[in-house]
Amino acid sequence: DGGITQSPKYLFRKEGQNVTLSCEQNLNHDAMYWYRQDPGQGLRLIYYSQIVNDFQKGDIAEGYSVSREKKESFPLTVTSAQKNPTAFYLCASSTGGGRGANQPQHFGDGTRLSIL
Amino acid sequence: GENVEQHPSTLSVQEGDSAVIKCTYSDSASNYFPWYKQELGKRPQLIIDIRSNVGEKKDQRIAVTLNKTAKHFSLHITETQPEDSAVYFCAASIGWGGGSQGNLIFGKGTKLSVKP
Numbered sequence: 001d002g003g004i005t006q007s008p009k010y011l012f013r014k015e016g017q018n019v020t021l022s023c024e025q026n027l028n029h030d031a032m033y034w035y036r037q038d039p040g041q042g043l044r045l046i047y048y049s050q051i052v053n054d055f056q057k058g059d060i061a062e063g064y065s066v067s068r069e070k071k072e073s074f075p076l077t078v079t080s081a082q083k084n085p086t087a088f089y090l091c092a093s094s095t096g097g098g099r100g101a102n103q104p105q106h107f108g109d110g111t112r113l114s115i116l
Numbered sequence: 117g118e119n120v121e122q123h124p125s126t127l128s129v130q131e132g133d134s135a136v137i138k139c140t141y142s143d144s145a146s147n148y149f150p151w152y153k154q155e156l157g158k159r160p161q162l163i164i165d166i167r168s169n170v171g172e173k174k175d176q177r178i179a180v181t182l183n184k185t186a187k188h189f190s191l192h193i194t195e196t197q198p199e200d201s202a203v204y205f206c207a208a209s210i211g212w213g214g215g216s217q218g219n220l221i222f223g224k225g226t227k228l229s230v231k232p
Contacts, residue, residue, distance in 0.1 A: 033219075042122075042205055042222035043160070058219070090159065102148035102167075102209050105220060107159040 003027065006091050006108035012116045013078065013085060021076045021111045023091035030095060032074035033105060036060060037088040046089075049074055078113060088112050118143040120208050122223025129196050130231055137226045139206035140188040146208040149189045150220070151180060154203045163204075164191070196230045203227050 004025045013019045023032065031050050035043040045058030049068040063082025068074055074093075078085045089112075092105040119142040129135050139149075150165035166173045166180045166189065173180050179192040189208075193200055207220040 040125075040224065042120075042224040043220075044222075045219055048219060104150060104162050104165060106162070107152075109159050110157075 004091060004093055004106060004108035006089075006111050008111060009109065011111055011113045013113060014116045016080045018077055018079050019113070021078070021089055021091075021113070023074045023076065023108060025072050025074075025091075025093045025108075027093055027106065028071070029093035029106075030071070031093060031103075031105075032068070033092040033094075034058075034064070034066065034074070034076045035090045035092065037090060037110075043090060046076065086114050118146060118208055118210060118221040120206060120221050120223045122206050122226060124226060125224065126227045126229070128229045128231065131196060131198060133196055135191075135193045135196050135200070135228055135230075137191045137204055137206070137228070138188060139190070139208075139223050140186075141208040141221075142187070143208070143210055144184075144187060145210040146187075148209040149180070149182060150207050151191050152205045152207070154205065154225075156202075160205060193228075196228075198230050198232050201228055201230045 007022045033048045034046040037043050044060050046064050047058055047066040049055035052071050055066050055068050065077045088110050090110045091108045094105045095103045122139045147168035151163050152160035153163045154160040164175050164178050164180050166182050177194045182189040203225045205225045206223040209220050
């Protein structure tokens with residue numbers, strides 16, 4: 001069954017701790033994205049990657065880091081520099097568009113991160 | 117950069133009535149407009165999308181209209197049912213190429229409640 005798997009579903013972070021959120025897809029998609037969702041807000045882009053070994057900052061990248069060593073995996077690390085990490089984190093993927101085209105983004109079930 | 121405004125933030129309708137959610141965008145180069153439905157605690161799911169080369173698209177009880185001149189697009193749900201209750205997000209993208217990465221800019225969402 002193809003899809004996007006995020007883990008864990010719930011995560012708690014202690015003061016000064018880095019935590020890593022997992023995102024795996026078996027859709028053979030080139031592009032992957034991380035979004036942050038806060039109550040009453042839309043989805044805000046943290047990082048995105050169009051291809052393996054390449055990624056770009058989104059609108060709210062400060063305090064976060066990513067890697068893209070494999071096509072199917074795009075883990076997000078929430079560092080201690082992110083002072084307000086409590087949020088719902090969503091990973092998405094798409095086939096990528098090539099020049100001038102857009103393809104739909106498909107989302108995982110999310111990880112809810114809270115501060116201890 | 118692109119900015120997407122979504123209205124209303126909450127909408128309550130009686131079962132069987134129609135619901136309309138409107139979004140405006142700022143960048144006239146935007147050419148892809150998806151709509152997502154998100155039930156409480158779940159992933160956003162794509163329900164319909166439209167590209168700038170068409171003015172309207174329908175899928176059963178759901179339709180989206182696009183007015184490129186006015187830079188706004190709307191989601192129309194007819195014969196609403198209680199299971200339509202969710203948060204709906206619009207988004208816009210200017211596509212890939214020319215320095216753009218095809219990223220989506222989301223509105224802040226509309227919470228739709230359908231009362232039986």
